[in-house]
Amino acid sequence: MKPSIPRGTRDFGPQEMTRRNYIFDTIRDVFKLHGYLQIETPAMENLSTLTGKYGEEGDQLLFKILNSRLHESKEKENLQKAFDKTLQSATNTDVLTERALRYDLTVPFARYVVMHQNDMTFPFKRYQIQNVWRADKPQKGRYREFYQCDADVIGSTSLLNEIDLLLIIDEVFGKLGLGVTIKLNNRKVLAGIAELIDAQDKIIDITVAIDKLDKIGEQKVLEELFAKGLSNEAIEKLKPIIFIQGNNESKLESLQKIIANDIGQKGIEELKYIVEKVGPMLSSNCKIETDITLARGLNYYTGAIIEVKVNDSRSEFTSSICGGGRYDDLTGIFGLANMSGVGISFGADRIYDVLMEANLFPNDVEFNTQVLFVNFGEAEQQYCLTLIKQLHSANISAVMFPEQAKMKKQMGYADANKIPFVALIGSQELQDQTITIKQMSTGNQQCIAKSELVNFILKS
């Protein structure tokens, strides 16, 4: 009988909501300043839209919707066959299900662009703040339902878009008061490295392995590369590249000498262009660091790869809190070729945890009702209701305690809800057309004329 919620999901109470809204509002405001337009897509997509877009593991993590009224199906035999298939493999569920919950906001966006291309002007800058669902094993900081806040530009290959997105990152975390480091790489550099060590066919293995450098360390990465079939010679060639040191400029110059092939040079040039242009514009809160070990484990990036880490003495958070990159063929999977896209995604849930840890939520982020009218009884109620209406018209939140309860209970309600002012209107006040107002923080009480109420609250 005791109710519960599914594992990996969460309820958000009023206090969490005000903090979450503070994060969403901050991100949304910056997106809008930069000219991104909001869209929303349905929670469910057709399975055909989602399947095969997130790799084999991703397919397993989709939350699939059971087709309705299975028991009414006229083809029970087919149903049995489909069910047998389901028992064999996770992806054979086509009669049992034909829809699933969205897994990210990028694939639905690509689908959106293809469906609505005739109503759109390109380049199209869109933002989208919605929840996504993944049937992942829940653990600390990893949920089955969480929000993504995405901004993408589609239909433009200009690196000015990357610059725009990096400025957005700077501004968002600047407004949130959090120091960060933007790590930047380029998929073409990774391709150049693979070509250099003559292992183009192993670019994914290389990418996946060196992406783990932060987590598992140098030795384990080299072991993994060896296990993936890289020769000792190739690994020796790789070492000076992935362990390169120095500031952005010197790193890129060294790389430019080592990775002499076309694709590698192109990637380094792109990195240089972006860093040179955006570097001087970033606030002191936001460092930028080229990092050729950054791969984000994703194979669809074709240009810039972006990841943001906390760089703030008040936080020990190590996971990325924002990430993104460029994919030259975002909509090709849905039949629309030559649409390059670049985008970033803020992880609101992780940002929440960091801001809590670093104590960075402003004190006034919490929304509280401003005035509680104590309920003394029938006679005074109408008087209170009229005053409350006046406060509402002046955009001041105010409530009357609905029950004629004991004073202690009513004051306790003001306390629990952090309501700063309590209005006391008894028979005397009613007769004099006044209000006794108690300021909860000081305990001070004063009697004011009815007509002064709105101004009294506004100037307090």
Place this chain on the structure above:
Amino acid sequence: MKPSIPRGTRDFGPQEMTRRNYIFDTIRDVFKLHGYLQIETPAMENLSTLTGKYGEEGDQLLFKILNSRLHESKEKENLQKAFDKTLQSATNTDVLTERALRYDLTVPFARYVVMHQNDMTFPFKRYQIQNVWRADKPQKGRYREFYQCDADVIGSTSLLNEIDLLLIIDEVFGKLGLGVTIKLNNRKVLAGIAELIDAQDKIIDITVAIDKLDKIGEQKVLEELFAKGLSNEAIEKLKPIIFIQGNNESKLESLQKIIANDIGQKGIEELKYIVEKVGPMLSSNCKIETDITLARGLNYYTGAIIEVKVNDSRSEFTSSICGGGRYDDLTGIFGLANMSGVGISFGADRIYDVLMEANLFPNDVEFNTQVLFVNFGEAEQQYCLTLIKQLHSANISAVMFPEQAKMKKQMGYADANKIPFVALIGSQELQDQTITIKQMSTGNQQCIAKSELVNFILKS
């Protein structure tokens, strides 16, 4: 290959989003003014939380989530048995699914209250604006995913809560500029009627039948009542009650004479109390009408029943756009007794349709980028980026066209996105540290100093 979205779901583009946000923001602001606190609950609930709460038909309309990794289940035999059961009845899906998408916001709220009761202060006023899903047959104006905007008070039986909610309705539609009629009934009046005609066991049938009066007319309602087993005598007794005419006061007075039993009298008293108190406070946009044929087809209401209809010459919309009521045992289903709740729910999607029909969206509701910087090339870009950063700091949205495209294309972008100002910075402007600004509505162009930009836009 052509992508599509599931039937009954929708994409929302930028223009729809700004209009939708206008509705949500309006409702949210009024909820907050009245001291309601926001919560959010997960999209998925355990099936045990939802099943049996919406009647037999409701159970059929739940979108159920297929359990993950069925093919890995070690109990394939049990699975087969469960599947056989699924084929027999819609509700036997316990091995295939154990979660479903929420169907409304009321049951999740009741579940929330029971789970978090120890962290809450009662009475608790909460609002919740989230989407819900129903596997209903899609048709015009009826979607499988749609938003509800709910405000409820739990833990107080005072009728001041009903009054508060009616004032919220008045304010929301007042701000939206739409004339409405609030229809008000009380479940106790319906119970009193059933007692009067000696058909207490048929109260649900009576309720369901007279609820259809608006839709199917008097004759058909009487036929339905007869078909449900009501005697001719009972029907004759019923007629003067359900066809009662007059203003609120006279209707209630007549009823008070006819329905002489305790429960009926109690219901009429409650109606009188609410109408007398709230009537004088409502704006001229908002009429209130007691209507004892109003039942909302829902059996869980125990007191007030509320429904809002459009009453505006600019709209022919007849469905209800907001509704609610009181249920004395909201959380009893989850084991917490004696928690009376009263609430209302705004149907954002229907309100959207009405505001479109009546042309009531304000012109400035649409969010547009304020300034487009034309991209003339490398040399001017850094200059533009710096100016854009200044505009952003002043909270003015501005973008540079990312490509060095033909003038016509860039101006076309400003047109398509309704951007009011275009900034033109070529080599001359760069040299003089000026900006040529074109106002798109007039075609006027003028050259201003770089330092004047922010003020120029702000005062335009």
